[in-house]
Amino acid sequence: MKIVVAGSDGFLGKEVCKLLKDQNHEIIRIDLERGVDLSIKDELKDIPKFDFFIHLANLVYVPASYENPESFYRINYLTTLNALELCRKYSARLIYVSSYIYGSPQYLPVDEKHPIKPFNPYAQTKVICEALCQGYNRDFGVKCSILRPFNIFGEGQKGKLLIPEIVSQLKQGKETITLRDAKPRRDYVDVKDVARAIVYCLKDKTEINAYNVCSGKSYSVEEITKTVNELLKRKVEFRFSGSDRLMEVDETVGSYSKIKECLGWSPSIEFKKTIENILKSEEI
Secondary structure, three states: OEEEEEOOOOHHHHHHHHHHHHOOOEEEEEOHHHOOOOOOHHHHOOOOOOOEEEEOOOOOOHHHHHHOHHHHHHHHHHHHHHHHHHHHHHOOEEEEEOOOOOOOOOOOOEOOOOOOOOOOHHHHHHHHHHHHHHHHHHHHOOOEEEEEEOEEEOOOOOOOOHHHHHHHHHHOOOOEEEEOOOOOEEOEEEHHHHHHHHHHHHHOOOOEEEEEEOOOOOEEHHHHHHHHHHHOOOOOEEEEOOOOOOOOOOEOOEOOHHHHHHHOOOOOOOHHHHHHHHHHHOOO
16 A cells, blocks of 8 residues: 655654555655655645655654644644644545544543543643544545554664653663652553554454553553663662643553454553663663
8 A cells, every 4th residue: 555654754654654655555754854844735746646645744742732733733733733734635535643632531440431631731632633534524525544652762863751751861881770750650661562553554344443552551750660670781879859840640540442353453562671771772
């Protein structure tokens, strides 16, 4: 099949493209690094007819969504709108990668029936874009698979997220690493497993559906630091300065029962193995 991957050169996009290439699909890559901006409609006029559009080209860092909300709302909305328009034009299916949008859980594990409660500007943009998908499905018959990954992590991840921050300080040779709050617990899922979930959506036959992508387990910041120390040749000290994040969620644990039942996906890579792979890839 002919498949557009928007955000093809990103952390997740690279893994998706590897899997699609292994399955001999024809890939049309869209990325800012390739000189194509999905938020600008005129830059998309030469995209040929395709079967699926995998949309990974959103702004994603939560603290930045507080610092520059206008960019997050505009870019995330317009990239999704333009992707849907192309899918409408070519009668193609959109695979939209959303996010955790449930806020502080009312119950655990969180399934797709849990009330949606965006709790920061970034999550709000994702809710808006999911509604846009629902509108295009209702009004124009555009078929959509919506994925709601929990905390994605893995080899090659950059930025100011928890695990890349630990890796960065380790690579600097620090013997004491300072983090914020030790208590928050998150459901982490390996980037390779998320990429598999995206590719599994190629066989989704529903008109529109939303699926959690998660591990079904949670780990606290403190547990993560202990796991890192277990795997290190040299031990380091971790110190915690306390949380300074707005609207902090104490714990997330997801249920992947729906995507397992509908598409046959389940996570395959254990948390500790991913941490080990990250440390090995960074030669730590």
